[in-house]
Amino acid sequence: MKEKAKSKKKSRIRLLHQYYSYTGFYTFVWNSIKKAIIPIVLFVGALWAIDRYLLDIEDMLVTITETYAPLEVLSIFFLSESLLGLVPPELFIAWAGKSSSPILFLTLLATASYLGGIVSYWLGVSITKIPAVHKAMELKMAKHIKNTRKWGGFLIIVGALLPIPFAMTSIAAGIIRFPFSSYLIFGLLRFARFYLYALVIFEMV
Known part of the structure; x- marks a missing residue:
């Protein structure tokens, strides 16, 4: 019985692998990773250039933390994450690194991004x-919606982890009425993205 169960599990995994291969999911993920590398390199290069030739990034971030209340910054970020991800999260992660409690504010940013995604999901539902x-x-959003229909949860995982607008993925999930409970689970990887990026950005600033 156990061998049959294992065999069925392997067959299911093999079928899923074949499906994602045939539909181009792996190619899509690889292309997304390659596209993600460019913005990251540009962002790191821009930070280095600005810090070296224009102004002290550390002083600027400290000034922002002293000028604006944390609630104001978090509110702006939440709105951005709810409306197509208009502002790069990396800027806010850098801000968190110079705050009085970096890990706390990083977690609050990740939470704001997660909640912003939920708002985007229900925006997608409302659109229908x-x-x-x-x-x-x-x-x-034809291409995005088509891909979400094909790959569902896996595309939400990619959207949560890679530097592509998570709001777009969330809106598409809402439009196709992707199961909300599953969306909430997959969307939790948004926290992993913020902590991983912070490992690099905190060291830079």
Whole structure:
């Protein structure tokens, strides 16, 4: 019985592997990683250049932490993460690194991003109830929606971990009515992304 169960499990894994191979999921992930490397390198290079030739990044971040209340910064970030990820999270991670409690504020940023994704998910659900808007978004996000239908949870994982707008993935998940409970679980990887990026950014600033 155990051998049969193992055999069925292996067969299922093999079938999933074949499906994701045939539908181009692995190629999509690899291309996303390659595209993600460029913004990271540019961001690191820009920080280095600004710090060396224009102004002291550390002093600037300290000034921001002294000028603006943490709630104001977190609110701006939450709005950004709820509306298509307009501001790079890396800037806010750098801010957290110069705050009075880096780990605490990093966790609050990750939480704001996670909650912003949930807002985006329900925004996607709401869009489906307005025919004209739904049709327009279906056209504008056709590729993203198509991929979400094909790969579901795995695409949400990619969106949570890689430096691509998590809000877009979340909206697409809402539009296709991806199971909300599963979305909440996969979206938790957003925390991993912030902690991993902080390992590099905290050292730089």
